Amino acid sequence: MSKQKIPAAPSIKRLPSYLHLIRQAKDEGYDFISGTLIANALHLEPIQVRKDLAITGIVGKPKRGYPVVPLIAAIEHFLDWDNTKNAIIVGAGNLATALTGYQEFQYHGLNFVGAFDTAREKVGKQIHGVPVFSMDTIKEQVKNLGASIAIITVPPAHAQEAIDNVAAAGVKAIWNFSNAKVTVPEGIVYQREDLTSGYAMLCVMMGETSPSRTMTNLD
Amino acid sequence: MSKQKIPAAPSIKRLPSYLHLIRQAKDEGYDFISGTLIANALHLEPIQVRKDLAITGIVGKPKRGYPVVPLIAAIEHFLDWDNTKNAIIVGAGNLATALTGYQEFQYHGLNFVGAFDTAREKVGKQIHGVPVFSMDTIKEQVKNLGASIAIITVPPAHAQEAIDNVAAAGVKAIWNFSNAKVTVPEGIVYQREDLTSGYAMLCVMMGETSPSRTMTNLD
């Protein structure tokens, strides 16, 4: 796995929210949008929004804000969302179905070209228009389909095998939704999505607001 | 929405990964686990792991590490994962099916007591054993079912309405998977899960490793 430190990672993670809001503004007919407005809508500080937008290279106009059309283009270009990327999804279960049906991804250059599953009854079917192939064919198919991204949604016990296979098949990036301890070969971009992290935050916040729980360990 | 700053949020988000690994160690028969071992497995620094574990109140033994059974208990207690919390899931689509089927949550006190959907054909059915009710009944049901958490998986256009309804019905916390600009009433714990953030990171990382893309805007 390429152990890369991405500078300004928190800023990058906020950009999609900005983009979403700015697109709405555009649809509502606005030509300019101010950092202040974005900040208010998302409960952030205006200075933070301005700093975040600056990394995309956009230049705003004092008093008016940022021009929405160039701003959308700048964010999309910075994220490389103006470029189509072919992706396979390993595991054709409920999560795979949810992800392939999630319109937001397709709007941003993520093109699902195939799903893979071990279950015979799924092979040959489609999920949201994405053909399901047999897991055995994964290595050939990555090349045939021209996939550069592999999204892993298999059960934890099969995650390592799936990662080894797609890595061997030559994908550039792995996006892992499986909650397992895995190792990823050098040189492959790796992003893990951990739903239990968000749940942990939710639980701690719930404890904070309830007056009955002490929080001596938090300071 | 309670605009609460949670101290040590990054540490809290890492705790679930530690817990997963420590549980494995326990299953493999280990009585102690060192911060160094955890750090190596997760590609982190040992000092970071020790600092993170310290917030749970656990005390380790020099040379041996942390006792696994008390450590598991300490993390679970810190996250309030040793307490059952009833949750409803608003929207009974693919994502709801994926979430209710995700074992990891049930192991950590999240008890799905009901799902809600507007589609008549879904009402009365079950998803992973969770009964699906009509969206109209949501206010009564939150009370009947004793739900303190509402998980929102409806399409963006209906997110605000869903949030207003569950808030009015008295849930303590909202976990929102819908990518929409929403407002949440004061006093309700709110956590948003944004899959496009992770995708944005993946895309930027891919651009970093590819030598063809310049990155003048990143410094």
Add this chain to the structure above:
DNA sequence: TAGATTGTTAATCGATTAACAATC
């Protein structure tokens, strides 16, 4: 015992926030 590991205190690093001149 010797040495690996903890826990504490201090240093560094990076992200957020503040201040303010420039400007449309």
Add this chain to the structure above:
DNA sequence: TAGATTGTTAATCGATTAACAATC
């Protein structure tokens, strides 16, 4: 013009990392 907003430079804040004595 007056005033809201940008973009830059500096200050603050918090998280990560380093150093090291304590200890089993």
